[in-house]
Amino acid sequence: MERPIILIGQYDSPFVRRVGIALTLLGLAFEHRPWSTFGDAALIRPFSPLTRVPVLVVDGVPLADSHQILAHLDEAAPGGRALMPADPAARLATRRLVGLATGLAETAVGLFYEVRLHDSPSPLLIERRRGQLRATAAVLEGDAAAATPFLCGGSIGHADIAMATAFRFVAEAHPGLLPPGDMPALAWRCAALEATAAF
Structure with missing residues (x-):
């Protein structure tokens, strides 16, 4: 069974929100865990030792930088759907x-x-x-x-x-x-x- 995509972080972060919007535009279903870097640090740390968000968990692998996350999503997007222009x-x-x-x-x-x-x-x-x-x-x-x-x-x-x-x-x-x-x-x-x- 394919493991769900998980987005960790609160949407008051512009970086978490950026990833959430990209996932939505790409039509990718995901589970959102709105954990706070202050209140939920112990929950975030196993995924992000720097306790930074966003974290996107894909196939069990945590990606913890918004630029890397979005690059991965574009690479995995079906033809013509990437949010980075081809030109x-x-x-x-x-x-x-x-x-x-x-x-x-x-x-x-x-x-x-x-x-x-x-x-x-x-x-x-x-x-x-x-x-x-x-x-x-x-x-x-x-x-x-x-x-x-x-x-x-x-x-x-x-x-x-x-x-x-x-x-x-x-x-x-x-x-x-x-x-x-x-x-x-x-x-x-x-x-x-x-x-x-x-x-």
Whole structure:
């Protein structure tokens, strides 16, 4: 009997959510275990010794990095269904945007922990990270305004997923930091993606 695919981690993580959306778009059934890296560390550690999520368990093998997980899913996807474009130019453009969007998410997570977990957060570090987030969002705004109908092709791909999940995390973790009015194309595009069934 084929073993079920298991996704470990909570959807408040943009990286866990990215994987969940990709699985859904690829039509792959999976079991979701919404374990917290803080409250459920003992459950996660056998799958991820660094206690990091997401973890995707495929055929009993735990993969514990979102980039590796998504690369595996694309390699295993039936012909024409991969979320990474086959065209070399579109693939390169996708990788650039995914790098920006996941960097945005990573920086936002770091800022969240800096503010929430430290008794005396560093004002210098906080302002640096806020500046990084604003600068990256400004670049993504330009790409969002120029692209049609999706960022790198005619259907939802990794760039769209990474951008929308990162933007949603920033909006929820740092309200007001990236006002939608300052980046209307990005806000509109993300809202349209969030309204789709897979999101």
